[in-house]
Amino acid sequence: MLLLIPGPVTTDARVKAAMAQDYAPWDNDFRQTYRQVCDGVLRVAQASPDEHAALALPGCGHFAVEAAIRTFVPQGGRLLAPSTGAYAARLQKLAGDAGRIAVPLAVGPAERVNPLAVAAALEQDPTLTHLALVYSETGSGICHDVPELARIAHALGRRVIVDAVSAFGALPLDLRGLPAVDAVVLTANKCLEGLPGAAFVVARRDSLEAARGNAGSWSLDLADIYQHTLQPNAGPRFTPPAPTLAALAVALDLYHEEGREARLARYTANMRALYDGIGALGLTPYLPPALQGPIVVNVLAPDAPTWNLQLFVDALKRRGYVLSNFYNTEQPTFRVGCIGAFGPDRMRLAVDAMGAALGDIGISRESAASGGFFPLPLTA
Ligand SMILES: *Cc1c(COP(=O)(O)O)cnc(C)c1O
Numbered sequence: 001m002l003l004l005i006p007g008p009v010t011t012d013a014r015v016k017a018a019m020a021q022d023y024a025p026w027d028n029d030f031r032q033t034y035r036q037v038c039d040g041v042l043r044v045a046q047a048s049p050d051e052h053a054a055l056a057l058p059g060c061g062h063f064a065v066e067a068a069i070r071t072f073v074p075q076g077g078r079l080l081a082p083s084t085g086a087y088a089a090r091l092q093k094l095a096g097d098a099g100r101i102a103v104p105l106a107v108g109p110a111e112r113v114n115p116l117a118v119a120a121a122l123e124q125d126p127t128l129t130h131l132a133l134v135y136s137e138t139g140s141g142i143c144h145d146v147p148e149l150a151r152i153a154h155a156l157g158r159r160v161i162v163d164a165v166s167a168f169g170a171l172p173l174d175l176r177g178l179p180a181v182d183a184v185v186l187t188a189n190k191c192l193e194g195l196p197g198a199a200f201v202v203a204r205r206d207s208l209e210a211a212r213g214n215a216g217s218w219s220l221d222l223a224d225i226y227q228h229t230l231q232p233n234a235g236p237r238f239t240p241p242a243p244t245l246a247a248l249a250v251a252l253d254l255y256h257e258e259g260r261e262a263r264l265a266r267y268t269a270n271m272r273a274l275y276d277g278i279g280a281l282g283l284t285p286y287l288p289p290a291l292q293g294p295i296v297v298n299v300l301a302p303d304a305p306t307w308n309l310q311l312f313v314d315a316l317k318r319r320g321y322v323l324s325n326f327y328n329t330e331q332p333t334f335r336v337g338c339i340g341a342f343g344p345d346r347m348r349l350a351v352d353a354m355g356a357a358l359g360d361i362g363i364s365r366e367s368a369a370s371g372g373f374f375p376l377p378l379t380a
Helices: 013-017 029-046 061-072 088-095 115-124 146-155 205-210 222-230 242-258 258-279 308-320 344-360
Strands: 050-057 078-083 101-106 130-132 160-165 183-187 198-204 294-298 332-337
Touching: 013 029, 013 198, 013 242, 029 050, 029 130, 029 146, 029 198, 029 242, 050 061, 050 205, 050 222, 061 088, 061 183, 061 198, 061 222, 078 088, 078 115, 088 130, 088 160, 101 115, 115 205, 130 146, 146 160, 198 205, 198 222, 198 242, 205 222, 242 258, 258 332, 258 344, 308 344
Parallel strands: 078 101, 078 130, 130 160, 160 183
Antiparallel strands: 050 198, 183 198, 294 332
16 A cells, blocks of 8 residues: 555655564663664754754654744744645644744745745734744645745844644755754654654754743643753653654665655655646646645546545555545645655556546546646746
């Protein structure tokens, strides 16, 4: 079964094999694995070990997004949060529920975050101390220029929090050159091609020192986790998802063997094979080519009476491929992840299977279109 979802992703057999044993989390061997994984994550972020720390948090990505916001934005503090799509909306919601004020900045469905609009919003409102960005907006499939936006925030004396969960390890990130970035959030199970259960925040050491007492939650306090890491021979603070971390150690070895640029090129080739392939099936992509990122492709639902997302997902699963049975766009779509341990040859086979699965539910090439035009401007 190939997972074609934007995380958790299909993993290499060697990564899965690392989970086939029991681990004692505070055993010295595991402590070493734990530190090796944190060091590996720092290296992927091109962070400097003197200036940054990689902190592991058990759980899913949203837990770590909340931890970063709670730790770095004080209670009642205000952050500018461009409304790029479903994942930015989640960030805004969890910030609000944590008593932080997320001020939205409108972004059109066919737009990247406009650096001039961000600069204007920050200049107009000096109470906005932070900028919170989603690097690859998994809702739409658009990637935003986080390095450029972080440089603007830096020039205006603001701090930056990045939800890089679906971008980390594929899109460029060089933290040494981005001093305004307090925190980058990631998980093991997306472009690092590990298993679910472990989230991380790569954060600045000086900001972590300054953030003590902010979080209002011991569980989600990155400043406390950081203090714990400073102890001699430090291991995890509480019980970690040890098998997932052991698997991530293997996944990081494979990652460093492949290299970030090669991994991004592979995902981009997957995306192109899919994007071109669905066009040949008569389907319409949600985004024009110029905006389509390499992580996830949304496809407009066919405008056919027999279209039913769950029936399509079931038919495709019988052929060996798993898609999400929900979508995050305003228009009905289905979404296909381009990330994981596979290449464009398998994606082409998946596209063939999609054509057959459409046939199974009574949709032909002629009836697969959603009107036959891009719903969004081609020139965006
Ligand atoms: C996957 C993802 C998350 C985290 O999702 P969880 O289900 O909480 O792990 C957060 N942000 C983005 C952009 C994502 O793609």
